């Protein structure tokens with residue numbers, strides 16, 4: 423359908439355009455102040471939560487195996503009681519907790535803290551250690567697509583989701599910055615795929631990195647309770663903290679496999695992925711993990 427030409431607007435048309443632009447301006451201002459208020463809330467939260475030198479951060483791009491790592495670390499660093507209501511009770515996602523107005527929990531050390539924040543949130547003086555879980559970006563895209571589709575927008579189409587994934591390049595930027603590690607934070611890099619293929623070996627690397635006792639009981643517990651089967655069966659302990667009535671899809675612990683991206687992305691989408699991957703991730707991945715690339 424043809425749009426009205428500007429010249430065809432009479433006085434009301436001008437008023438309509440003016441008020442439309444004012445509305446847009448207020449919309450942007452409202453968004454700006456909404457974000458600012460959450461920034462202040464988070465800063466306040468961090469002051470109360472404090473920092474400890476033995477804090478352990480799990481840093482990931484969303485859908486890279488964060489929850490799996492939370493379970494492994496929880497069992498390696500505690501007596502492993504399984505009486506919590508949600509993993510966030512024992513391993514908080516502090517950005518989200520401040521967003522939804524939760525009180526900072528009082529936790530024993532070492533605290534296991536989940537973060538999806540960008541690297542620049544952590545300055546040179548950040549105390550504690552980091553475990554960065556890295557997963558094949560195409561699989562990350564698919565997992566995020568299903569997260570959006572199952573929890574927020576059941577009409578979402580993969581093509582549309584992938585277009586915005588490539589346009590925003592958030593995965594590429596997040597991965598690049600965390601691997602460059604400009605502030606020389608203490609980071610152990612773990613591949614999600616290595617956790618699938620040889621979890622025992624990766625647990626061994628984690629224990630060495632953290633300098634915690636190599637406790638056989640704790641290792642066996644970590645293996646048992648971080649298995650896909652256990653976590654799938656007990657999905658209510660993980661993922662979205664929604665009211666039961668809103669939890670329609672229940673797909674947070676979904677497939678837990680590698681390679682879905684390669685089979686679901688079309689040829690052009692894979693090519694597009696590779697262009698950004700080569701430009702932004704490949705060389706830092708080589709430096710971090712050696713020549714065996716995750717692609």
Ligand code: A3P
Nearest residue numbers: 485486487488489565648649650675676677678
């Ligand atoms: P899929 O959607 O590909 O199945 P995060 O915790 O960062 O949100 O990551 C979620 C992804 O990790 C999902 O991937 C989920 O199924 C997978 N996952 C969760 N627990 C897992 C486990 N114990 N073993 C393997 N994969 C797991």
